[in-house]
Amino acid sequence: MSNIHEFDVVVVGGGGAGLMAAWYASKSVRTAVISKLYPIRSHTGAAQGGIGAALGNYEEDHPEWHTFDTIKGSDYLGDQDAISFMCEEAVQAVYDLEHMGLPFNRTPEGRIAQRPFGGHTNNASGKPVRRSCYAADRTGHMILQTLYQQCIKNKNIFFDEYQVMDLLIVDGAVAGVVAVEMATGELHTFRSKAVIFATGGHGRIWEITSNAYAYTGDGPAILARRGIPMEDMEFFQFHPTGIYKLGILITEAVRGEGGILFNNKGERFMEKYAPRIKDLASRDVVSRAMYLETRAGNDVNGQRFFNLDVRPETVNKYAEIDGRTRPDGSAYQVTAAEIMSKIPDIADFCLTYLGVDPTKQPIPVQPTAHYAMGGIPTNKYGQVVIDEKNTVLPGLYAAGECACVSVHGANRLGTNSLVDLVVFGKHAGINAAEFAKGADLKPLPEDPTGEVMRQIEALHAGSGKERAAALGKEMRVEMFDHVGVFRTDEGLQHAVAKVQELRERFKQVRVADSGKVFNMEMLQTWELGNMLDLALVTAQSALARTESRGAHARDDFPQRDDATWLKHTLAWLDGEQVRLGYKPVVVTQYQPKERTY
């Protein structure tokens, strides 16, 4: 019981959302950031393409247009009050980042440069609009660095390489968290008036993924085991352009800069599926198109991939066909050097991992698991809400990819996650600090670290008949095959049964390493348990939803069904079972319409 710390606000996670929250909270109360990775290793650093905000630095744009595009992109499952709040706030948030020192690319006038991105349009013409503010193709890297730098300036308190394993709730309110210090194996109890979860996503559940090893859904899984429901978990985004087999992301910015997708016949197949904005349709639409093309035998070499072509001759040919112009009205024509300067990191990935120079050869791509729209239910103040009536759990907050506000609904638009992080990270931080000022520390439960010790002991006590690595692989393959881009009743039934079986077999896993110092075997086996929990919740939520909406595409229910399904799923993990409930979507001024691009 020696390691007990006391804070007003504890932030779990040092990525974009967590640092933003900590930066704001620490202005007024004692705040700590606990992170299993060094903050600058967080996955926010992998974000490439940009952050959306209607600055209008090249052409007419409005937060209302951003709002509508986001609602439409969400397939009307996003909560419209929260979306409109986010898109209004996005503008100031981007200026704030610039003031903090973020090195954005610039317009000829020295303002923040912007590029087109999937699903972002001029609402009057329906044509793509330049809304994504960017720093080459490492916008996330620059956001993460900038926020971390500001936290150093601010002398923020960090507990680096501490992994949070449990949330303490006393009398229906937050009392703190329990974490293991990775370098020593010691457990630490952090008493806190408010806790903000900002632990990122869980895309490691799927076989082909753009996500980091650390994306194991710890935050949502911890909360699910503490009786908090998960919202809309069936909505997980598959990004259409992952590097073949590896899943490494090729940002949409490549298409924003003029790249075109082709099938094995050399057809620009997106013309068929999104006649107006074609290759820049939103991600669910493009991923589904690829699936349908594959089913029709149009994938390249029958190997389930397509060619993403950003060679200057291709870009220029199609720019002419599409009548694309530059901001000054001249025809859009590019050189290889210009392409390289806009996507240097992508070019580097292609060269390193494929031996392909993207200005000379097409890039082989396939859909890759990318982003969790679902997660911990929150309202637009960042407070975690725990039932159909949106009852707040006092002191508990969440922000970033682990949270579900919901601003992304059934499908997130590119650039909107970074907006989500900075806007809701900031407000979760401010609101948690306000809450903490009026609250007392809760008494600790009798044995605060008891649950974590029990979990760790269980990991060491299995029979050893099963191996974690093998179970993980089976889970990832099952989820990719049956809870992926397209789903059927049969496949989902299969997945639920399979994940249940894997959870059972997981009890037979034994962690052999009994050491204390960086026991990665123990921590990563624990993470596998988290993923299995979330995989079950995801598959069950998907099985129940008998419609197609955004990223949740059912072969057997191809239509969106607003009469029955215009509602958010809430899924409680009750031991071996998942219990489902639903809550309404907030619709303000935009009535659901058919979604075409």
Place this chain on the structure above:
Amino acid sequence: MLIHLKVFRFDPQTEKAPHYDNFELQAEPTDRVLDLLEKVRNEHDASLGLRRSCAHGVCGSDAMRINGKNALACKKLVRDLNSDHITIEPLLGLKVIRDLIVDMKPFFEHYESLLPYLINEEPLPTDGKERIQTEEQVLRYEDTTKCILCAACTTSCPSFWADGKYIGPAAIVNAHRFVFDSRDRAAAKRLKILNQQFGVWRCRTAFNCTEACPREIKITQAIAEVKRAITTGKLD
């Protein structure tokens, strides 16, 4: 192809001195070295300690020595090494905590000592919008913004090996990033720190850092620019 992998191991809880373990693995030429290490962990010895996250060279977790040269394990492919014998060791110059995991604290302390954040207390533009910076002004420091703090450069530097008090190339790179940012106002302060005993003058231009950088930052050039700024007192 068959790969003979030799891995540095050290567990302070049970060993006085490090040893090496050997593994034979089937691999594709396109496999990342990180894939091999994961294979070891999954199929041979789950206790192997290493840090990794993004697996594509952007998070900076897995810098290590691969056949004697600093690199990110996730960015080196088997085919890049031109050998079926691969030796993996932790970074030099930082204390080994376990296996391939080294103590990064001194590294981050050096980084922080150079005030790695924008300092500008002047009023913001009255319209509340962005400060104006031309694309040309961005290009002046863009290269050094790419740093992912993986420590590959600093731990390849003979001056750093000789004395860990030397701030090292990574810290200088990050100072450069602000010194040459037209929006920053604290260049003089940083240059003063860089001019101290364990500052930039410890650099003997060995070029190891530039070679080691997985982000291909022109580190030696950045260091030269900082040295010049100190001597001339000018930032152009």
